[in-house]
Amino acid sequence: MLKKTLSALTWLCILITAFVSHPAWPQKPPKSKTPAQLKAAACCAEAEELRAQIANLSSLLSDLSAKQERDWVSVVMQVMELEGSTKRMESRLTDAESKYSELNNQIDIMQLQAAQTVTQTSADAIYDCSSLYQKNYRISGVYKLPPDDFLGSPELEVFCDMETTGGGWTIIQRRKSGLVSFFRDWKQYKQGFGSTRGDFWLGNEHIHRLSRRPTRLRVEMEDWEGTVRHAEYSRFALGNELNSYRLFLGNYSGNAGNDALLYHNNTAFSTKDKDNDNCLDKCAQLRKGGYWYNCCTDSNLNGVYYRLGEHTKHLDGITWYGWHGSSYSLRRVEMKIRPEDFQP
Numbered sequence: 001m002l003k004k005t006l007s008a009l010t011w012l013c014i015l016i017t018a019f020v021s022h023p024a025w026p027q028k029p030p031k032s033k034t035p036a037q038l039k040a041a042a043c044c045a046e047a048e049e050l051r052a053q054i055a056n057l058s059s060l061l062s063d064l065s066a067k068q069e070r071d072w073v074s075v076v077m078q079v080m081e082l083e084g085s086t087k088r089m090e091s092r093l094t095d096a097e098s099k100y101s102e103l104n105n106q107i108d109i110m111q112l113q114a115a116q117t118v119t120q121t122s123a124d125a126i127y128d129c130s131s132l133y134q135k136n137y138r139i140s141g142v143y144k145l146p147p148d149d150f151l152g153s154p155e156l157e158v159f160c161d162m163e164t165t166g167g168g169w170t171i172i173q174r175r176k177s178g179l180v181s182f183f184r185d186w187k188q189y190k191q192g193f194g195s196t197r198g199d200f201w202l203g204n205e206h207i208h209r210l211s212r213r214p215t216r217l218r219v220e221m222e223d224w225e226g227t228v229r230h231a232e233y234s235r236f237a238l239g240n241e242l243n244s245y246r247l248f249l250g251n252y253s254g255n256a257g258n259d260a261l262l263y264h265n266n267t268a269f270s271t272k273d274k275d276n277d278n279c280l281d282k283c284a285q286l287r288k289g290g291y292w293y294n295c296c297t298d299s300n301l302n303g304v305y306y307r308l309g310e311h312t313k314h315l316d317g318i319t320w321y322g323w324h325g326s327s328y329s330l331r332r333v334e335m336k337i338r339p340e341d342f343q344p
């Protein structure tokens, strides 16, 4: 646009200059001050003025173009500066946002932990730790799942593992301190016992309810050398109480040696006061726990907690035959579940 105007003006100047320097009309050489000569003088004065005007104009033009260029550069600089500051602002905003969401996370957890009575629709119902994960709770720890009339579930305190292989795990069992006895009766295994932060059994009723959706089970174990292994099973489910909380498992995967739980597949739960095993013996009494005893065990994750030194001498310890055999009691065990279709 500017260039076009400039070139048009330039052409105009050239034309005018040409016209002034070589006037088209016939001019007689000046000899004397005849009227014709006077006319010629007037014409020359006019021409001079024209020339000056043109000179003025062209100097004006060059001034103008120089100024325009400066303006243009300054506009470009301003735009660039603006872009730079926008970028800086954006990065500051992102920073602030991530800090805010982190803070929000923590506040939400505190709010959640301070028992809530929020009414919920089924769409945003909190079933378990995986629902909490999907709602952006990403810190492992104790949570209170609110009661839900729609699901018919009571308020439940759970421990969520939000880190292992993407998180979203609800812990259903833990052995690590040895301070809680697992030699308990049917009712206690049904309702759950122990402390969510320490050793506990979440409760067969809760586990049954939480495993109504296709669910995955993960068993994590640690021996007394500090080695950690895990076993995972697809299609984990517990029947209801009428089915004696029967265990169902899919395929095994993991690095805990040979599988030691499939032997207990499709087996009812037994406690010291309820013998549902497949043996003449009373496995729960022999192995001193509550478990899906077959005849009797390939693993005994709810057995007696034996400490270092005592840990290799007993058949009723916390065993996993496929790794350390039938008389090695593990130092730490955690059983956790999450929906099969969980997407971290």
Ligand SMILES: *[C@@H]1O[C@H](CO)[C@@H](O)[C@H](O)[C@H]1NC(C)=O
Pocket: 049, 052, 053, 056
């Ligand atoms: C040329 O420009 C100057 C300053 O802008 C002005 O004073 C002068 O009269 C101009 N001359 C002509 C011939 O227009």
Ligand SMILES: *[C@@H]1O[C@H](CO)[C@@H](O)[C@H](O)[C@H]1NC(C)=O
Pocket: 234, 235, 250, 251
């Ligand atoms: C278990 O593995 C078998 C053989 O690889 C396969 O056919 C079956 O579908 C698997 N079952 C589950 C529940 O993944």
Ligand SMILES: *[C@@H]1O[C@H](CO)[C@@H](O)[C@H](O)[C@H]1NC(C)=O
Pocket: 248, 249, 250, 251, 252, 262, 265, 266
């Ligand atoms: C576990 O038992 C159920 C019921 O008998 C069976 O359908 C399933 O295939 C078994 N799981 C495995 C991995 O064999």
Ligand SMILES: [Ca+2]
Pocket: 275, 276, 277, 278, 279, 280, 281, 282, 283
């Ligand atoms: Ca029996």
